[in-house]
Amino acid sequence: MTAIYEPWDETRGAEIIAAHADQEGATLVILHALQQAFGYVPEAAIPKVAQALNLSRAEVHGVFTFYHDFRHKPAGRHVLKLCRAEACQAAGGDALAARAEAKLGVTLGSTTADDSVTLEPIYCLGLCATAPSAMLDGRLIGRLDQKRLDALIAEAQL
Amino acid sequence: MSLRLFVSRDAGAIAVGADEVALALEQAAARRGVAIEIVRTGSRGMYWLEPLVEVATPQGRIAFGPVTEADVPSLLDALSNKTPHLLRLGAIDEIPWLKRQTRLTFARCGAIDPRSLHDYRAHGGYRGLERALSLGSDVILDEVAASGLRGRGGAGFPTGIKWKTVAQAVADRKFIVCNADEGDSGTFADRMIMEGDPFVVIEGMTIAGLTVGATKGYIYIRSEYPHAVEAMNAAIVAARRGGYLGSKISSSTHSFDLEVRVGAGAYVCGEETSLLESLEGRRGIVRAKPPLPAHYGLFGKPTVINNVLSFAAVPFILAEGAKTYADYGMGRSRGTMPIQLAGNLRYGGLFETAFGVTLGELVDDIGGGTFTGRPVRAVQVGGPLGAYFPRALFDTPFDYEAFAARDGLIGHGGIVVFDDGVDMRKQARFAMEFCAVESCGKCTPCRIGSTRGVETIEKIIHGERVSENIALVEDLCNTMKFGSLCALGGFTPYPVLSALKHFREDFIPVPTTLQAAE
Numbered sequence: 001m002t003a004i005y006e007p008w009d010e011t012r013g014a015e016i017i018a019a020h021a022d023q024e025g026a027t028l029v030i031l032h033a034l035q036q037a038f039g040y041v042p043e044a045a046i047p048k049v050a051q052a053l054n055l056s057r058a059e060v061h062g063v064f065t066f067y068h069d070f071r072h073k074p075a076g077r078h079v080l081k082l083c084r085a086e087a088c089q090a091a092g093g094d095a096l097a098a099r100a101e102a103k104l105g106v107t108l109g110s111t112t113a114d115d116s117v118t119l120e121p122i123y124c125l126g127l128c129a130t131a132p133s134a135m136l137d138g139r140l141i142g143r144l145d146q147k148r149l150d151a152l153i154a155e156a157q158l
Numbered sequence: 159m160s161l162r163l164f165v166s167r168d169a170g171a172i173a174v175g176a177d178e179v180a181l182a183l184e185q186a187a188a189r190r191g192v193a194i195e196i197v198r199t200g201s202r203g204m205y206w207l208e209p210l211v212e213v214a215t216p217q218g219r220i221a222f223g224p225v226t227e228a229d230v231p232s233l234l235d236a237l238s239n240k241t242p243h244l245l246r247l248g249a250i251d252e253i254p255w256l257k258r259q260t261r262l263t264f265a266r267c268g269a270i271d272p273r274s275l276h277d278y279r280a281h282g283g284y285r286g287l288e289r290a291l292s293l294g295s296d297v298i299l300d301e302v303a304a305s306g307l308r309g310r311g312g313a314g315f316p317t318g319i320k321w322k323t324v325a326q327a328v329a330d331r332k333f334i335v336c337n338a339d340e341g342d343s344g345t346f347a348d349r350m351i352m353e354g355d356p357f358v359v360i361e362g363m364t365i366a367g368l369t370v371g372a373t374k375g376y377i378y379i380r381s382e383y384p385h386a387v388e389a390m391n392a393a394i395v396a397a398r399r400g401g402y403l404g405s406k407i408s409s410s411t412h413s414f415d416l417e418v419r420v421g422a423g424a425y426v427c428g429e430e431t432s433l434l435e436s437l438e439g440r441r442g443i444v445r446a447k448p449p450l451p452a453h454y455g456l457f458g459k460p461t462v463i464n465n466v467l468s469f470a471a472v473p474f475i476l477a478e479g480a481k482t483y484a485d486y487g488m489g490r491s492r493g494t495m496p497i498q499l500a501g502n503l504r505y506g507g508l509f510e511t512a513f514g515v516t517l518g519e520l521v522d523d524i525g526g527g528t529f530t531g532r533p534v535r536a537v538q539v540g541g542p543l544g545a546y547f548p549r550a551l552f553d554t555p556f557d558y559e560a561f562a563a564r565d566g567l568i569g570h571g572g573i574v575v576f577d578d579g580v581d582m583r584k585q586a587r588f589a590m591e592f593c594a595v596e597s598c599g600k601c602t603p604c605r606i607g608s609t610r611g612v613e614t615i616e617k618i619i620h621g622e623r624v625s626e627n628i629a630l631v632e633d634l635c636n637t638m639k640f641g642s643l644c645a646l647g648g649f650t651p652y653p654v655l656s657a658l659k660h661f662r663e664d665f666i667p668v669p670t671t672l673q674a675a676e
Contacts, residue, residue: 024438024457025437025438025439025440025457026439027439027440028419028420028421028422028436028439029419029420029439031422032381032420032422053439059440062441063439063440063441066424066441066442067421067422067423067424067442068422068423068424069381069421069422069423070422085343085344085542086343086344086501086538086542086574086585086588087343087344087500087501087572087574088343089576089585089588090500090501090502090574090575090576090577090580091501091502091529122382123341123343123382123425123592123596124341124342124343124345124382125169125173125382126169126170126340126345126346126348126349126382126383127169127170127173127346128343128344128345128346128498128500128501128506128572128574129170129205129206129346129498129499129500129503129506129507129508130170130173130174130205130208130506131500131501131506133173138384140169140172140173141173142170142173142174143173143174
């Protein structure tokens, strides 16, 4: 299932920020909440977060850019994450990643031209005993093989 | 009487179809008019048998696996008519792989409903807290120290000393922080226990709280573990409702409450000071130590920060006594270690056992060798910062000191097995690459060293001045090892140097033939 995100809206953004601003050390909590609502963290939200938390824009921008999870623009309609860590490498993950790149015509970390699929590496889903593993829009897949990967890609391209 | 079935809701089981099997069982039973109840448990940790289905019988639970949706009709036939089935594994407690373990921390995992506080209590849960409340802080500290428990995150620091330091610190507020940023590849024990027995983590943290005088705790879980986040949040709500979190826990004078915080994909946040920075809402930049978190931790307050498995070991220690725990193990490694067998292995999963089992037993005997059927060539122990061990070192016993003596580490207990198809140059480059991507950037050896490491290993791969570049990598590793601020830069040399030492042949260029040159 594709996640449905709201378009960026300043009032809605302010509500989300206000809902979490009184927690101690709320920056990550707020950035997560914004991304959950809008699918990414809109640049316009950064100064609002800074203001609410009495931080500088640079500080919030710094936090936003430090963490791999936060997006500065929306992902494709589907996000396919392939585990690229050692346990999956040991179980044939390298070949599967190359296959996914070739099939989708993109490299890991980028989105197809039609915006249908974002292909990303992930460093360990903790499914190391059923490696190689993947995640399609939040759904976990273990014991990945060529057939299953092809099915996932077909599903993502629908 | 209705049929009572157990299907795991562990992420590892879900990834191989446990949800689909549970749904198919429900639908097929409804169509047949058979009354069934499906309890969604954690995983027993035998992942090659997932999805595992257990059925309650007067003789105990009988297991079937691995079950697919297609097996559901025949499985229901067998259960209704009490006839044999091809996937029948027998009594769950008699399965040798499970029976030969010593499950102290994971005793309940896979058996109980992780959403049910009642189930947890019915299986011995909260006995540790009850005893802790009757003992008082000083005696608890003695017990934890006497158990010999050492930090299960990897550093192996004595938990009792850490707790005592925080207990003795004077401050208006203190914190308990659970490090659930289990980023090491090949490790999943934290995830499993949080999904399969979350109350044991809560109980361990609560005991820590009343021991050191902290009233608030945080569980920092990586974002790659959404199922664990959900399980912990549900358990916290249930514990609050049951009077085990909040004010006056368990009718005592102590207050303690918990909050889950979610990471955002930074491996370095598994380092404790980086994690604290992240919890405070900042970039996960490592702090210089001292001051130690025990003195100056979260929000500048004295903080106990321990790994999930350290907290999860505490309820058993308090309930059964320090000696019972310490009687297991070898040398200075006391108790049990939940070892995670992963990668190219036939029988991958969680194997909790007393320290002292050898690497060879774990890989060949318990793990059953590779699933590709090819010979085992290299085994990485302890995550991306752990050394690669060759078969020649398979006699190394699983023990903090024994692994250190052979230039390795047990880390968080993850074992990743590679067959003879592995190219150790590639693995060495990956270790440096991973460090370069994940470095927080604070110290030079890690930030710059890892990038230079990647470049130099690339040169070796391309056959450029190989022996000189190998010497350069070794020298660089030395600088990183001794000059880095934390374990990320400091331990990245372990996989690199071990690959160079034990698998040298991979780094020496093969003379190119005319055919190969094309």
